Amino acid sequence: xxxxxxxxxxxxxxxxxxxxxxxxxxxxxxxxxxxxxxxxxxxxxxxxxxxxxxxxxxxxxxxxxxxxxxxxxxxxxxxxxxxxxxxxxxxxxxxxxx
Numbered sequence: 001x002x003x004x005x006x007x008x009x010x011x012x013x014x015x016x017x018x019x020x021x022x023x024x025x026x027x028x029x030x031x032x033x034x035x036x037x038x039x040x041x042x043x044x045x046x047x048x049x050x051x052x053x054x055x056x057x058x059x060x061x062x063x064x065x066x067x068x069x070x071x072x073x074x075x076x077x078x079x080x081x082x083x084x085x086x087x088x089x090x091x092x093x094x095x096x097x098x
Contacts, residue, residue, distance in 0.1 A: 001083060002048025004039055012055050022048070049076075063088065 005016050005025040013025035024042055028035030039050060063069070068084055070077045071092040081087060 001079075002046045004042050004046065004048050004050045005053045006035055006039060006050060007052070007054050009054070012053070015055065016053055022046070025053070060090070 002022040003024070005013075005023065006028060007013055007016060007025055008028055008030070010027045010029070013027040016025035017023060024046060026035060026038045026042060043050065068087040069092055070080055070084070070087050070089050077089055081089060
């Protein structure tokens with residue numbers, strides 16, 4: 001399964017991209033139109049599932065650096081959990097500030 005990952009920062013994209021493992025990340029950097037163009041171009045080369053991801057601080061003391069937390073559609077999270085057996089299934093909350 002190929003994953004195309006939309007994230008905010010170039011640093012996140014470098015950490016998330018896994019050449020040879022079907023995971024490709026694109027950094028938006030606040031430019032929604034460019035992010036959409038780049039994802040569409042990548043999807044034409046590598047059809048797959050587009051997900052949003054980012055690096056963040058955790059408020060749960062049980063989460064350690066490098067933890068992966070999955071949230072979203074239950075069927076999709078179940079599939080993704082199979083690909084990422086060490087991931088934690090839980091709620092992910094975010095807030096966009098201006």
